[in-house]
Amino acid sequence: MKPQRCPFCRSSVSLIDSAKVYGCHYGFIYLCDSYPNCDARVGCHPGSIKPLGTLADKQLRKWRSLTHRKFDPLWQLGAFSSRQAAYKWLSKAMRLPLDKTHVAMFDIQQCQKAISLVEGFIRDGQRVKTKASTYC
Numbered sequence: 001m002k003p004q005r006c007p008f009c010r011s012s013v014s015l016i017d018s019a020k021v022y023g024c025h026y027g028f029i030y031l032c033d034s035y036p037n038c039d040a041r042v043g044c045h046p047g048s049i050k051p052l053g054t055l056a057d058k059q060l061r062k063w064r065s066l067t068h069r070k071f072d073p074l075w076q077l078g079a080f081s082s083r084q085a086a087y088k089w090l091s092k093a094m095r096l097p098l099d100k101t102h103v104a105m106f107d108i109q110q111c112q113k114a115i116s117l118v119e120g121f122i123r124d125g126q127r128v129k130t131k132a133s134t135y136c
């Protein structure tokens with residue numbers, strides 16, 4: 001779904017070449033028309049004009065990248081068998097439908113919730129590991 005309005009300032013949104021903002025072309029982005037006063041934006045899937053998620057301003061981008069930093073190792077390092085399995089767990093834990101469980105669609109509250117769920121998961125995992133090791 002193409003973004004129609006900026007969720008932060010309600011301006012219209014334009015599809016532009018990323019070079020306009022980043023100085024180099026690596027695809028298209030949706031950018032708030034109030035840029036540079038509002039710099040909400042979202043990138044597109046490679047080679048398409050399909051947005052990766054919803055528009056994010058600077059603060060939300062920071063939270064989303066932090067969420068990725070916490071969450072991605074769960075499937076990258078094998079705590080879950082696959083990326084899909086990790087997202088299934090997150091969708092259940094967050095009580096969100098699976099097709100809405102994407103970091104690129106999260107708002108700040110959802111990022112914070114996901115981070116605390118991941119941290120809880122890691123804490124519990126360590127506890128299990130510690131317990132098991134006493135049997136060795």
Ligand SMILES: [Zn+2]
Nearest residue numbers: 006009032038
């Ligand atoms: Zn805006």
